[in-house]
Amino acid sequence: MTARDDVTVEARDLRREFKTKGAPAMALEGISFKVKRGEIFGVLGPNGAGKTTTIRILSTLLLPTSGSAAVMGFDVEREPEKVRHVINMASGAEKAGYDFISAKRNLWFFSQLYGIESREAEKRIDDLAERLGLTKYLDRKFYALSTGYRQRATIARAFINEPRVVFLDEPTIGLDVMTARSIREFLEDEARKKDRTIMLATHNMAEVDAICDRVAIIDRGKIIAEGTPDELKRSMGVPALVMEVTPPAKGFEFLGQVAGVRGFTSTSDEERGLSTVQVVVQDDAAARRAEEAMSGSGHRIVASWRKETTLEEVFVGLVGQGFKEREEQGDGS
Ligand SMILES: Nc1ncnc2c1ncn2[C@@H]1O[C@H](COP(=O)(O)OP(=O)(O)O)[C@@H](O)[C@H]1O
Ligand SMILES: [Mg+2]
Known part of the structure; x- marks a missing residue:
């Protein structure tokens, strides 16, 4: 196998414009990644x-x-049906299921859209349910499930066809800590043990830190950094400065001038x-200047310390x- 066979998703200078009443909105201004x-x-x-x-x-x-x-x-544009055959997708923001049939029936329905043979479909549903902690709730009508269990069922659905690549849009948004954690464990398991590629869109930095091998940080339709979470944090150099100051205030714009x-x-x-x-500084001298500027602005520094850089x-x-x-x-902009 060549190295190229290892690339499962590739974007080349993707742009997307949306027509609006005023100037067209540029949602993507040319992004590329592998x-x-x-x-x-x-x-x-x-x-x-x-x-x-x-993701869309x-x-x-x-x-x-x-x-x-x-x-x-x-190619997503020229061979969309071939792409659909090897992927699946789920979003945490939309609820994806039929309310008046059970969670199991829902999964069954989707398995049949993929033409999965009955015995195999049963097996996959049981296995996914077990690993997502959904077994006890399978017979419940979809509408009667809590948000967390509905999302577990939605995640199960996204893996029912054993896709090679799974696209997840904010898979844990609005979920409690325990549910989010068990979904993340499931995703790691799928990637590590089954060699599945998982592409995860999120605004949750802790989530990226916890499970992503690599990340592209995007802002206003452009990729502004890409690498492993550790590489990105190291690229910032020194630990961030945290100050607790009084009196409380809204703007500390003067810090931007330091x-x-x-x-x-x-x-x-x-x-x-x-x-x-929290101040991101390029070196220790800059941290000291930030503290001086803070004191000079009439605020009293109650405490200050250094903290390891986070993705934020x-x-x-x-x-x-x-x-x-x-x-x-x-x-x-
Ligand atoms: N259907 C649409 N019509 C007009 N503008 C859109 C549409 N979808 C997205 N946008 C705009 O494109 C930008 C990116 O949106 P989106 O991809 O949903 O961002 P994110 O998922 O990161 O929150 C936003 O400014 C949004 O308002
Ligand atoms: Mg979004």
């Missing part, structure tokens, strides 16, 4: 970054405006009378703002 067999590949970015658009193009639900993409060597400061985020806690400010800080380091600030600012 995903390898058995990888869990994360597409991480704030709301509006272009994650869902990417790769799973043949939407055409690109230009550029191309291939899944298992099949030499060597790459970006910052802040949250305020009125009850404790504090703001917590990687994003802050690259764009100067956190996900939250980016989303509040909207897409008017």
